[in-house]
Amino acid sequence: ANGKIGVLVMSYGTPESMDGIEEYYTHIRRGHAPTPEQLAELSSRYEAIVGGVFPLRENTNRQVAGLQAALDAAAPGRYSCYQGLKHARPYIEDGVTAMAADGIKHAVGIVLAPHYSTMSVGSYMKRAQEKAEELGIQFATVESYHTHPKLIEALVTRVKTAYKKLQDVQPVKVLFSAHSLPVKIREMEDPYEQQLLETSKLVADGAGVTDWQFTWQSAGRTREPWLGPDILETMKETAAAGYKGVLAAPIGFVSEHLEVLYDVDIEAQAEARELGIKLQRIEMLGTDPLYMDTLADSVQDAARAVF
Numbered sequence: 621a622n623g624k625i626g627v628l629v630m631s632y633g634t635p636e637s638m639d640g641i642e643e644y645y646t647h648i649r650r651g652h653a654p655t656p657e658q659l660a661e662l663s664s665r666y667e668a669i670v671g672g673v674f675p676l677r678e679n680t681n682r683q684v685a686g687l688q689a690a691l692d693a694a695a696p697g698r699y700s701c702y703q704g705l706k707h708a709r710p711y712i713e714d715g716v717t718a719m720a721a722d723g724i725k726h727a728v729g730i731v732l733a734p735h736y737s738t739m740s741v742g743s744y745m746k747r748a749q750e751k752a753e754e755l756g757i758q759f760a761t762v763e764s765y766h767t768h769p770k771l772i773e774a775l776v777t778r779v780k781t782a783y784k785k786l787q788d789v790q791p792v793k794v795l796f797s798a799h800s801l802p803v804k805i806r807e808m809e810d811p812y813e814q815q816l817l818e819t820s821k822l823v824a825d826g827a828g829v830t831d832w833q834f835t836w837q838s839a840g841r842t843r844e845p846w847l848g849p850d851i852l853e854t855m856k857e858t859a860a861a862g863y864k865g866v867l868a869a870p871i872g873f874v875s876e877h878l879e880v881l882y883d884v885d886i887e888a889q890a891e892a893r894e895l896g897i898k899l900q901r902i903e904m905l906g907t908d909p910l911y912m913d914t915l916a917d918s919v920q921d922a923a924r925a926v927f
């Protein structure tokens with residue numbers, strides 16, 4: 621047996637190449653292959669983003685390495701990180717299998733997304749726990765870390781920095797955003813919306829911002845209703861109300877990937893030009909030491925509570 625505590629670091633996952641988009645999209649759609657039109661549309665979004673075609677993979681690798689370093693600094697030799705992706709290889713189950721192969725008996729799961737929803741973090745954890753149980757690993761979970769003081773501090777700094785870049789345009793409204801989910805989460809007493817509002821308020825207060833709103837982004841392309849208003853709609857209303865600038869703060873995400881580089885930097889930016897207002901986005905957390913410490917603290921708290 622291996623006395624170390626395994627840490628399953630989970631993230632959304634991204635295709636490995638343009639050829640891998642179909643398999644990835646089929647996995648997201650729970651085994652239903654996309655139509656040629658849907659596939660072409662998603663491929664064109666990946667082609668359009670800057671910073672490499674699939675930046676999420678490298679970003680996740682760096683975050684996992686950063687968390688390992690933060691844990692090594694806090695508790696030398698005690699933790700060993702493994703990666704598990706929701707929709708791409710290495711899948712969540714692959715990560716748990718790798719831990720078992722190394723003789724790990726105790727593990728903590730954490731997702732690179734600060735807010736809990738049964739449809740997001742909850743579904744990662746369900747898969748991880750099922751595999752862990754099958755392989756005889758005792759598994760503890762970090763459900764959310766959306767109010768961790770270091771996470772808030774890192775976001776406050778980012779909002780302040782981006783706000784300064786909008787000095788020449790007034791008035792400015794801060795738009796906090798996160799990935800939309802189907803409206804049906806409201807019937808499940810899901811904490812997602814409440815947690816996102818908590819983070820937004822703490823960051824706004826910390827940055828001394830009074831003019832802010834929470835809005836959704838990146839809603840799925842399905843027929844069921846998704847949580848709104850969408851950021852593009854909110855931008856229209858904001859411009860109509862006389863604002864000259866918006867500061868986009870996608871606090872539901874921690875990395876630069878399609879939902880930020882396309883949905884905000886390309887789509888929302890085009891909308892801003894159309895509306896004649898200025899849009900500035902905060903920098904994503906990436907491997908900010910404050911974020912790495914947030915993850916390391918959360919992992920250690922979960923391990924202490926259970927093992």
Ligand code: FEC
Nearest residue numbers: 632633634635648649676733740799840841842877878879
């Ligand atoms: O850069 C990349 O390659 C991946 C970017 C990416 C992230 C991400 C995060 C979240 N999603 C969440 C929920 C849903 C639901 C559906 C859904 C669909 C997609 C599609 C792509 C995609 N998501 Fe995603 N998501 C990312 C990418 N997501 C591509 C498929 C095409 C499209 O609709 O745009 C709908 C599934 C269905 O059809 O049933 C629901 C949530 C997050 C944030 C939390 C997390 O990171 O896990 C929630 C990054």
